[in-house]
Amino acid sequence: MTPTVETYRFESRDPAIIGNFLATTYDTHLRIRSGDGGYRLVHQHVDAGSFALATTGQSAHLDIAADGIDALVVARSRTARVERSCDRSANRFGAGDVYLAAKPGLPYTLRWHPGEVELCVLNLAVLAQVANTAPARRPGRVAFTDLGPAAPALARQWRDTIRYVNEVVSNNPIISAQPLVIGNAARLLAAAALTAFPNTAVTDPTIEDRRDASTATLRRAIAFMDGNADRDVSAADIAAAANVSLRAVQLAFRRHLGTTPMAYLRRIRLDRAHHDLLRADPREATVSAIARRWGFASHSRFTARYQASYGVPPSATVNA
Known part of the structure; x- marks a missing residue:
């Protein structure tokens, strides 16, 4: 099915309308309080289904409490200063800083000073596609253990990734309507997020994975790729078709061909x-x-x- 990429812009000075818009957009309950009781918010949003990109700017000192968002929200402060508390962790961020808005599903509070913030909202299912293991050994959804990037270089890598995806999706409506392009962009963002922010994703192959990384697995995987190259398939789809874990199919390609499933x-x-x-x-x-x-x-x-x-x-x- 051809993906639908929706782009829209929202602007308001009415606190009630703003609160309802943000709560609906991010599927959470929000409580917003401004110091002077009024402010202007401008929100530009690109929704690609499995991920969304947004830029939001506002003109006041806002205190926001949210019940939690069932998605991974990666933020970058463009001009705003932000003070955020989540899961007993409190941090301050300034212009250029990259951080997770919160741990998925957990409540958080923030004080958002006047300025602009860039957001990437990533569906948790995409993270699972990139990071999951065999169904019998799946440890549950990925948990993030820190809300900041593991290193400054990884923050720069995230900024480069989001810039590239923004150029592809926001500025090229013909390109962004291609299912393979959107699927690749979503997995690129997921891989960048899993690399940048410390998490519990299991990456080491097990004994079973090493046993399953056989030439027979390789043949089944390649046959599936040949028959489905025109579809938006992930490495997890390839592993499922080969009837092995994701780690096993990755190891099979590395062991026998010196490459990865997605590169092949x-x-x-x-x-x-x-x-x-x-x-x-x-x-x-x-x-x-x-x-x-x-x-x-x-x-x-x-x-x-x-x-x-x-x-x-x-x-x-x-x-x-």
């Missing part, structure tokens, strides 16, 4: 794009459209990867 799937999709370019009518088809069809959102990255694989730019293939 990208190679299949690159081959499919190459095949489409060979058959394309240059009067009707474009390189960008074929690249988007196979999940490559960035024209420059697709061109570089294609030329590295085939020795010529994709435009040379379509015009041959």
